[in-house]
Amino acid sequence: MAIEDVLFPGIDVRVTAVHAAVEGVVVEAAACGRPPDCPSCDCAGRRVHSRYRRSLAERTVAGRSLVTSLRVRRFFCERAGCRRRTFVEQVPDLSERYRRHSIGLRQWMRSITTFVGGRLGKRLCQILQLPTGRTHLLGLLTDPPVPERAPRVLGVDEFAFRKGWRYGTVLVDVEAARAVDVLPGRDAVTFAAWLNCHRCGAAGRCPLRPSQGGVPP
Ligand SMILES: [Zn+2]
Structure with missing residues (x-):
């Protein structure tokens, strides 16, 4: 069995080295899948502009931190008129733009x-x-569809949109293992109002969400 089948099953990368470092185990890998399409015009990438490495924190292995040092390719967009001159590939099931x-x-x-x-x-x-x-x-936790009634077991946690400036409260359906709503603020009055209107199944008249269209600004 190849090491790629252990660390990256079904993912188009080739492992070139594995070594220990201060931050844990470092796996050097290179993307080797089909060139991607330009995200602006869908033109297939053919010509490589350059290559560079990016670090991705990975799930631990044997209790040790794992970092993937991933070499990716930047391609030219060769379609005349496309506003994007180059674009970088993402490896499906492994990397996303701007994510560490x-x-x-x-x-x-x-x-x-x-x-x-x-x-x-x-x-x-x-x-x-x-x-x-x-x-x-x-x-x-992604912005969820808000249920009409509160879940049977509700988890509540507060967080900061901007630390020390603006707070929110996330509500989680513990049994279904998914977030059900995000409330503006972290005060008990807001939460009580949410419980009140979702307990009676009257979410459409909820003062926090008059249109069910998301968190009020
Ligand atoms: Zn393009």
């Missing part, structure tokens, strides 16, 4: 946050050698 964590690690962290919330999630991640913070964990 792998997709798999983000899924782990999202599950941890859903089950135990941001505060305990941060402590659990520290024990598991997963580098993150509470605000980052809570930010992984």
